[in-house]
Amino acid sequence: ELKVEQNPLFLSMQEGKNYTIYCNYSTTSDRLYWYRQDPGKSLESLFVLLSNGAVKQEGRLMASLDTKARLSTLHITAAVHDLSATYFCAVDVSWDSNYQLIWGAGTKLIIKP
Amino acid sequence: KAGVTQTPRYLIKTRGQQVTLSCSPISGHRSVSWYQQTPGQGLQFLFEYFSETQRNKGNFPGRFSGRQFSNSRSEMNVSTLELGDSALYLCASTGPEGTDTQYFGPGTRLTVL
Numbered sequence: 317e318l319k320v321e322q323n324p325l326f327l328s329m330q331e332g333k334n335y336t337i338y339c340n341y342s343t344t345s346d347r348l349y350w351y352r353q354d355p356g357k358s359l360e361s362l363f364v365l366l367s368n369g370a371v372k373q374e375g376r377l378m379a380s381l382d383t384k385a386r387l388s389t390l391h392i393t394a395a396v397h398d399l400s401a402t403y404f405c406a407v408d409v410s411w412d413s414n415y416q417l418i419w420g421a422g423t424k425l426i427i428k429p
Numbered sequence: 430k431a432g433v434t435q436t437p438r439y440l441i442k443t444r445g446q447q448v449t450l451s452c453s454p455i456s457g458h459r460s461v462s463w464y465q466q467t468p469g470q471g472l473q474f475l476f477e478y479f480s481e482t483q484r485n486k487g488n489f490p491g492r493f494s495g496r497q498f499s500n501s502r503s504e505m506n507v508s509t510l511e512l513g514d515s516a517l518y519l520c521a522s523t524g525p526e527g528t529d530t531q532y533f534g535p536g537t538r539l540t541v542l
Contacts, residue, residue: 361530417462420471
């Protein structure tokens, strides 16, 4: 079964702290996406990770991909309130001449001042 | 560049009715994907259109259909609505940048009574 599992699903943290969100997936894929969704809003692309060992950083967010372990991490450094949102990872998979993104359940991140 | 637009933003329908949702992709983008987002099932892929042809399809019943026009605008139709069809329907367009990043519209919130 194709699965993308995120953990934790809910995270409440203080400003200034560091934390990591994990994204495990069950099938071979060389392409992983991270998106952010604010309450009542649409999805905003954060990172596209295209190969094993890929690391991308934007501000206080850093994402990495280990295709052998089928694991991606989204690391938050010195969190600020504006980063409060739900974060999704999605994996590009193909089968039976079909392909699609399989999404994790999302990690709801609340950062308290 | 204007982003992905979706109309209408909100819809209320009753069981048994049908509904058509519209999506206009970013100018120059030829691929449009549709997703259903619910609290219980998360984000689920419906289908993707490219150059007026359905290129990929998720695991939804035949009541869900779509089409794409020559200007890349896409419509999604749901017939014989059920209560469980209440959801946020998101469309995303993909451009030729090579990373296949999907840019999402604001979504259409469908409520079925």
